Amino acid sequence: MPMAITKDIVGKKLDRFDFTVERGKIKEFCLAINEKNPIYFDVEEAKKAGYSDVPAPPTFPTVIMFWGYPKIWNDMAELGIDLSKILHLKEEYTYHKILYPGKVYAQSEISDVKVGRAEIVTFKTTIYDEKNDPILSAEMAIFIRKD
Template sequence: MPVNPELQGRQYPPTEPYLVGREKVREFARAVQATHPEHLDVEAARAAGHADVIAPPTFPIVIQQLTWNQLLDDPEAGIVLERIVHGDQRFTATRPIVAGDELTAQLTVTRVRSLGGNDMVTCETEVTDASGAHVVTATSSLVVAGEAA
């Protein structure tokens, strides 16, 4: 089944708030080999003017995953997990994510198109803090393989 082209423009409800934990930031930093002290050491982060350790720039993928679950669970989407390849990922941040942030994310499907027998779905996830202020926009493209002949 091809991806439903009517997904374009669909916006999913905001996620439940995600509390960014200090150890989660440290674990993610170690996993992606982000060794800057501001990711690991509270005192280094505070010396740089942050309230706590700051997450590496790719950390928003953790929050964006919550929104992808909404898309993948949507029976009208026509997206089968086993046929997805992550094609592209970009982050546009207003400020760093800091341990202690309470973040909410909302996904919008911005483009659906067919290309070479596959479908491409582009999504933007807006991540905001507890005050509603923008923190980061995560933009991703998912390639959904067409059905085998």
């Protein structure tokens, strides 16, 4: 039986991980969400619109977390989160600059825990460029159903 979630896990950092944002993955993501804006498919169209390369669409960071850090599921289980009872509650992004194709790295931590009648765990992931400058922060909250 999983242990109870406590506020003691707030501030716990998960492993840093690297990820390569690829134009092909941006294209696949856009096809999956039915995004048709040519700036996401063609470098020249992106440059005409004022970008230096094909930008990643606003919700693409979710790809980075789940494709780049599949260990998240093991980490959640080790923290006492019953994976069979989680629901995705929210995803929120704060951009500091545009996410472009290239190498990035990310670091996640648990930023908030609510316990009581409902259990909610919030993860904050910051994605950095190769110069160690933050590109964006993503907050993902999960709700853990009670029996």
